[in-house]
Every structure is written in structure tokens, then in C-alpha cells.
Amino acid sequence: xxxxxxxxxxxxxxxxxxxxxxxxxxxxxxxxxxxxxxFGVPGAFTxxxxxxxxxxxxxxADTIKxxxxxxxxxxxxxxxxxxxxxxxxxxxxxxxxxxxxTGAEFVETVGLGLGxxxxxxxxxxxxxxxxxxxxxxxxxxxxxxxxDATATGAAAILAAL
Numbered sequence: 001x002x003x004x005x006x007x008x009x010x011x012x013x014x015x016x017x018x019x020x021x022x023x024x025x026x027x028x029x030x031x032x033x034x035x036x037x038x039f040g041v042p043g044a045f046t047x048x049x050x051x052x053x054x055x056x057x058x059x060x061a062d063t064i065k066x067x068x069x070x071x072x073x074x075x076x077x078x079x080x081x082x083x084x085x086x087x088x089x090x091x092x093x094x095x096x097x098x099x100x101x102t103g104a105e106f107v108e109t110v111g112l113g114l115g116x117x118x119x120x121x122x123x124x125x126x127x128x129x130x131x132x133x134x135x136x137x138x139x140x141x142x143x144x145x146x147x148d149a150t151a152t153g154a155a156a157i158l159a160a161l
Contacts, residue, residue, distance in 0.1 A: 002111035002142070009135045010109050014075070015100035017084035025099070027106075031135040034070040037157055038099075038132065040112060040125035042146055044078045044086035053127065054090055056154030061095035064154065067161040069131075073097040077104045077125050101125065112142065127152050131160060 083098040129152035131139040141151040
């Protein structure tokens with residue numbers, strides 16, 4: 001069963017790249033006392049994710065944050081090195097936090113896993129976007145077709161804020 005509006009996000013740990021190398025951030029650190037936009041993608045550097053989904057959040061990051069959002073984060077079932085390379089290749093600077101859900105634990109727990117898809121070889125994340133206030137989901141959208149990024153894109157998040 002998938003997480004829904006009104007649910008609290010579960011305790012989880014995500015891999016992130018820090019100035020000192022690979023590190024971790026807990027869901028409590030990420031969501032506690034904050035308003036967070038989290039969007040999940042099937043894979044870093046994949047065509048829809050790289051060319052259609054992520055760019056809107058980079059372009060509209062300041063506008064999204066001006067509506068009371070503390071953090072914008074993207075999550076993928078990739079390793080922390082791939083996520084860091086994607087951040088650098090996308091020129092996202094520090095506008096967006098890149099989270100590696102390396103073993104797909106988070107997406108499995110919240111019921112947003114995809115696959116295992118033959119093209120990826122193992123479980124990935126569905127394309128989703130959510131808004132959480134102090135860890136409680138206040139908005140959730142999941143794309144019916146993974147190659148679409150409309151219901152979960154920056155414009156949809158701005159409309160929901």
C-alpha cells in the first residue's frame with residue numbers, strides 16, 4: 001500500500017555527498033520541523049528524469065522556496081556517487097538536495113517502488129512528488145506513466161503550494 005496524504009513519513013536514512021565524502025541524512029533531519037518538497041525518479045541521468053523532470057525544479061527552485069519550502073530534494077535508487085555526478089552535471093548547485101536510496105528501502109517502505117523493471121535490472125522508484133510538513137504528507141502525486149513528468153513536475157508542486 002502506498003503512502004497517502006495525512007500519513008507521517010517513516011524513519012529512513014539516505015546517502016548524500018558531503019564536503020568530506022559520502023554521508024547520511026536521516027528522515028528526521030530532512031523533514032523534522034520543515035516544509036520539504038521531495039520528488040522521486042526512476043533513475044539519475046535517464047532521459048525523462050534528466051531532461052524533463054529535474055530541470056523544472058532547478059529553474060523554479062527560488063519560486064518554490066519563496067512559498068515557504070525549506071528544502072527541495074530529489075530521490076533515486078542510485079548510489080551516492082551517481083547522484084553527486086548528476087547534481088554536478090545538472091548545475092543544480094545547492095538548490096536541490098540529491099538523495100540516494102541505495103537499497104530502495106525508503107521507496108519500498110512508502111509503497112512507491114517500481115519494478116524490478118527489465119531496463120533497470122532491479123527495483124527503482126516510481127516517479128512521484130510530495131510535499132511534507134514536519135514529516136506529514138500534505139500533497140502526493142504519482143505519475144501513471146513513468147515517462148511523464150507532469151503531475152509530479154515543478155509546475156504541479158507550485159500549484160499545490
